[in-house]
Amino acid sequence: FFFFFKQKTAYEMQRGLVGSEMCIRDRYQRRVHGIQNFPRMVKHNHAIPNVHLKKHWGPLVKTFFNQPAKKKQRQVAREEKAARIFPRPINYLRPIIRCPTQRYNMKTRYGRGFTLDEIKNAGLNPQYARSIGIAVDHRRQDMCLETRELNVKRLKAYLAKLILFPGKTTRKLALKQGKAEPMTDAKKEDKKPRKMIVPEAPKEKLDLPAAKEQSDEKKVLPMLDQKLREKPQTITPEMKNTFSFKKLRIERVKQRYAGVRKKRAEIAQKEAEEKATKDTSAQQSPLYQHSLK
Secondary structure: OOOOOOOOOOOOOOOOHHHHHOOOOOOOEEOOEEEEEOOOOOOOOOOOOOOOOOOOOHHHHHOOOOOHHHHHHHHHHHHHHHHHOOOOOOOOEEEEOOOHHHHHHEEEEEEEOOHHHHHOOOOOOOHHHHHHHEEEEEOOOOOOEEEEEEEHHHHHHHHHHHHOOOOOOHHHHHHHHHHOOOOOHHHHHHHOOOOOOOOOOOOOOOHHHHHHHHHHHHOOOOOOOOOOOOOOOOOOHHHHOOHHHHHHHHHHHHOHHHHHHHHHHHHHHHHHHHHHHHHHHHHOHHHHHHHOO
């Protein structure tokens, strides 16, 4: 035997609610022109809704009313950091990569770091690259030749604009070897408390306004906006007779069966060579020469 409880319909409900039917509250009662109405019922013979919305969702709601203040706070922090480490940029140099999956691969964004192959093709090593402000990610693998060449070009452009100042270790070694002059009191007064910079550095090579601008930017060598829209052009008969989808399918089939077709061609060539060798040996035999006579 199977027992089940059917939810009562509007016609089966009465005005007096008792027992388990008290779950339907009288919150729908209202007064119109001083007359108290009974709970509003559904139309026709439909089941009366009995929804229990008692979830405490209030503590789970998160608000972000401090977003404008946080934005200003981050901006002030960037300006303070740029002034503290000037003329170095506040961030590392990041690569430009494609977003994953076929849905988003037409968009570009900044990656975590350059691959080891990109660092090697630019003539650097990972340890030295990190020391001059280049982010390195040993886990990322770049299988696209176009992206790899773009990032190598980006690294070389960064190295072309890079001005290195000798550090403390380099300066001490230069003083020992007699290649640098000791600092005077005037030079000590002019020296600012910033890392990796010494007064003996070539100041004429450093463009201070440009250095100030690049040290305040969020990204080092920001990528340019891509203009994917092309200008209108006249449709030629050659374009009309070109079936791009058909050509794409043909090339895909060629790539898929390239190995099988290559193996078949090698087997056919080998059989042809064996047949030619057999015919040549047969023609050179005495029995073949006697039959010709």
